[in-house]
Amino acid sequence: MLRIHFTAEDLARTRVATSPWPFAEALFATRLLSRRDGRGIFDGWRRLVRRRLSPHTRLLGQLYPGQGPVLDLFTVVGPNSSLEASVERLLSAPRTQLRHELAGLNRGDLPTRATDLAAGDPAALTELAAAIREVDAVAVGPSQHAIAAHLDAVNAVRGRDLCTGGVEQLLTGLHHSVVWRSPVLHISDEPNKAHDYHLKGQGLIAIPSLFCWPSPRYMCNSLDEAAPGLLFYPAVDTLSDFADAWAPPGRGPRVLQALLGRTRAAVLETAADAATTSEIARRLDISLPSASQHATALRDAGLLTSRRTGPAVHHTLTRLGRELLEGRPAEQA
Structure with a gap:
């Protein structure tokens, strides 16, 4: 169970994303490739993408496994509508922040290359950036316009919820695993664990994702208290939803x-x-x-x-x- 605590200031600053975020889609797509659930929805996509990806994406796959914690590059980079702008931010991000996020994974199965990333090795960071670009090109790129249109449509619905019913209606409608009990947002992701996060007056950005599955993911920048929390939530529920959003012309x-x-x-x-x-x-x-x-x-x-x-x-x-x-x-x- 994930609990996100809101103050009055957080509610006033909670908003929906202004546009899809290709960088986040590439990271979630990497994770989804290693998962085994959602088979009736994602199997065809998984088969196509796995055959087309090169071994050079292995490091990215190790950092974004199907289960367990993943590397928070989302807050390292910050929301951005362009993949290249996001990658450039990653390449120029403070090494202390990247090292902090790698240490926070607390996983014993991290690849040795992760040590190079934590040390700020330019070659390792370039390798990671190249892998993100490749996953974007193979897993997202063939249908980037359809994906963007689908996520824009989801955003429009959430924006209407915010306008007509306020933040409460927005948060309640994000996903079936989300329950709003003022002033706390409850997300049923790991029933045997409880995590509490406080937004500290900076609010929340709700971001729909085609590849975030099966439940929402919350990310916060622990090194920047002025940064808002990021809540990614699944934008598909059925094969039809995914088929409408991901299909080469x-x-x-x-x-x-x-x-x-x-x-x-x-x-x-x-x-x-x-x-x-x-x-x-x-x-x-x-x-x-x-x-x-x-x-x-x-x-x-x-x-x-x-x-x-x-x-x-x-x-x-x-x-x-x-x-x-x-x-x-x-x-x-």
Whole structure:
């Protein structure tokens, strides 16, 4: 449980982000690549991005694992609408602040390269910056305009909440895990732990994120008491939400849904990891007969192959099914 304490000054200074933040999206995308939840929503994206990233992003992945604390470069850099401006701020950030954030991770599995970062090694910092640029180009860049439009739309809704219902309506509507009990914002992220943060009159900036998952993340600059708190919250709940926001033009989930229908497209995505009928039903929250019906239709269309092993039927993609899912043209015979 995360508890964020507000004063009257904090409530007066709480606001929504003015625009998406590509730098934060690249960091959250790195973390999401290592997670295993949200499979029905993010699996297709994960497969595409993992194949395209180079080994040079390994350091960034070690600093942003799927579980546990992550390096707070968010407050080191500060909110900025441009990726390059954020990266430049990172490269010129005070080494004492970066060293402070690395020490605060308190993790025993940090890579040895993290020691170089803490020491202010320019080569290590350049390596980190290059990895952030690569993740942005591969994981975010192909759909940057659609992502920006989606996050702007989410921001518009939150802005309307703020205008019509005040800060209370804004905070209550951020995410299903968020509960407002004045003057404290409660976030159910780690039920067995409790963390308390005081905004100290500087307020809060609510920032929607396509890749922040599955619950909001709070970041504060412990070295600058004049800096506002940053609360990132998930901007997607369903496969449809994510498909609308992340799809290269003319291909990807939205095109697949238009061709096959939303549920059948989701079945095809789920089968990319070789799933049984029961697993498809469970992951997509549909009935077993419905999962079987959709798998049969995809198999009849030559997009799936099915094999029975005992009581279970295992489904995998055919070559045509994988090319359709990935948006690649089938090779000519």
